[in-house]
Amino acid sequence: MPQxxxxxxxxxxxxxxxxxxxxxxxxxxxRYLPEYREVRAKAGGFLxxxxxxxxxxxxxxxxxxxxxxxxxxxxxxxxVIPYALGREVRFEVGEGPRLEPLDDPAKxxxxxxxxDLDKLQPxxxxxxxxxxxxxxxxALIGFCGAPWTxxxxxxxxxxxxxQAPARMMAYRHPEAFxxxxxVLVQNSIAYLLAQLEAxxxxxxxxxxxxGVLPPAQFARWSIEPTRRIVEGVRAKVPxxxxxxxxxxxGAQLPAYVEATGVNAVSIDWTAEPAFIRxxxxxxxxxxxxxxxLALISGGAALDRAVDDxxxxxxQGRFIFNLGHGIQxxxxxxxxxxxxKRVRG
Numbered sequence: 168m169p170q171x172x173x174x175x176x177x178x179x180x181x182x183x184x185x186x187x188x189x190x191x192x193x194x195x196x197x198r199y200l201p202e203y204r205e206v207r208a209k210a211g212g213f214l215x216x217x218x219x220x221x222x223x224x225x226x227x228x229x230x231x232x233x234x235x236x237x238x239x240x241x242x243x244x245x246x247v248i249p250y251a252l253g254r255e256v257r258f259e260v261g262e263g264p265r266l267e268p269l270d271d272p273a274k275x276x277x278x279x280x281x282x283d284l285d286k287l288q289p290x291x292x293x294x295x296x297x298x299x300x301x302x303x304x305x306a307l308i309g310f311c312g313a314p315w316t317x318x319x320x321x322x323x324x325x326x327x328x329x330q331a332p333a334r335m336m337a338y339r340h341p342e343a344f345x346x347x348x349x350v351l352v353q354n355s356i357a358y359l360l361a362q363l364e365a366x367x368x369x370x371x372x373x374x375x376x377x378g379v380l381p382p383a384q385f386a387r388w389s390i391e392p393t394r395r396i397v398e399g400v401r402a403k404v405p406x407x408x409x410x411x412x413x414x415x416x417g418a419q420l421p422a423y424v425e426a427t428g429v430n431a432v433s434i435d436w437t438a439e440p441a442f443i444r445x446x447x448x449x450x451x452x453x454x455x456x457x458x459x460l461a462l463i464s465g466g467a468a469l470d471r472a473v474d475d476x477x478x479x480x481x482q483g484r485f486i487f488n489l490g491h492g493i494q495x496x497x498x499x500x501x502x503x504x505x506x507k508r509v510r511g
Contacts, residue, residue: 176238176306177368179452179484180408180430188477188485189237190509191308192502193433194492195230196242199499202229213258214250217243220292227297231305233499234506237486238306238369239297241362243290245312245373248354249321251282268324270332272343282354284361291365298366306369309362313374313413314351314392321347330376337388344388352392356399359407363400369408371433372396378415385419386426394427401428410454414491421446436461436490440479452484457505459489465501473508 175189197203203226210216217223223242231239246264250256255267269275298307311317315333322344323332337344359370377389393411400407412433413423424432424447431452434443438456447453461472476487487509493502 173303174237174306174368175304176486177408179486180369180410182452182484184482184484187510188481188487189306190487190506191236191238191240192230192489192493193240195234195236195240196226197493198495199493199497199502200229200233202226202233213244214256217247218289220289220296223289223293224296224300227293228300231301234502237304238308239301240308240310240371241290241294241297241367243293243310245310245317245375246320247287247290248282248311248317248351248358251284251286251358252279252350252354253283254278254321263326264320266321266324268332269321269347270323270336272340275340275343275346278347278350280350280353282357284357287358287361291361294362294365294367307367308369308371308410309359309365309367310371310373311355311358311396313372313377313389313411314348314355314396315380315388316374316376317351318344318347318388319376330379334379334384337384348388348392352395352399355396359396359400360403363404363407369410369430370400371410371412372429374411374413374416377413378417382419385413385416386422389413389416390419390423390426393423393429397428412454418442421450424451431484431486433488434490438490444479444483448480448483448485452486453480454486454488455480456488456490459491459494459497462489462501462505463494463497465498465504469501469504470508473505477509 175185206226210222227239227242246256257265319330319333322336397409408430410431411429414435431454434455436456436458457476461469
């Protein structure tokens with residue numbers, strides 16, 4: 168039986184609307200689950216968990232066992248590519264990621280052109296384990312960070328509120344910044360292809376910080392690198408199913424969809440529904456876009472928010488998800504309430 172005939176999530180990415188939209192949640196393997204916290208404590212550091220295939224597979228599968236979502240997403244991080252490029256990457260408790268900053272053109276010359284994908288073998292092994300454990304109806308998603316978003320961390324050496332260090336470098340030293348982007352494009356292609364080979368059924372490209380860019384810069388640093396990645400992956404796997412998530416892109420989504428060739432776009436909770444239906448969902452599938460705070464709120468407010476999302480998008484090709492990752496303080500009964508509401 169062809170793969171798409173058995174997986175509702177893949178069916179939507181292949182162009183077929185489902186009466187009950189398939190669903191999963193960004194960051195569904197995470198701190199809101201007691202079983203995740205238990206494994207996380209056992210693993211040691213965050214990267215230790217990402218690079219332990221058995222434990223990474225276990226936390227990937229936990230939300231599938233508990234909630235029966237239509238897709239699992241491999242437990243990893245967008246910063247494994249800088250790590251495989253030989254950059255120092257560490258996660259400080261309560262502080263987030265720390266990298267050696269590439270904050271001037273001279274430092275950019277130290278960037279290796281090619282990642283050592285052997286360093287990422289644990290991710291591929293985790294994918295193989297999960298693929299073997301999932302039933303035929305549940306899809307497995309591999310992912311990477313979009314070059315712009317990964318570059319923001321590499322330039323600043325950490326997350327910043329407005330990504331000013333990367334934006335400044337892109338203005339002041341566009342050639343040096345282009346080199347970072349080019350290296351990330353080429354290595355993201357290789358990484359995504361290896362994930363497909365290891366058992367991923369679909370891919371998502373997370374451009375978390377796309378929304379801070381003005382239109383011309385968005386076209387140059389978000390759309391164009393993503394287009395090159397999609398093209399590079401499809402040169403080897405022509406029917407690869409790819410979701411883009413340029414968070415905060417708003418009115419620039421139609422241009423993103425048109426240029427990149429993604430099968431679906433994930434939208435955040437600020438997206439204007441009529442605009443998305445008319446200008447975006449008419450071209451590709453939509454994934455989203457429940458506000459994670461509505462999920463924390465629960466009760467009648469959650470029911471109304473879920474109903475709004477369904478009323479806005481469920482008549483077309485649609486995957487139900489959050490507008491960004493689930494928050495650690497989210498009560499599990501609220502997740503159950505949301506699932507019941509979506510699935511009727």
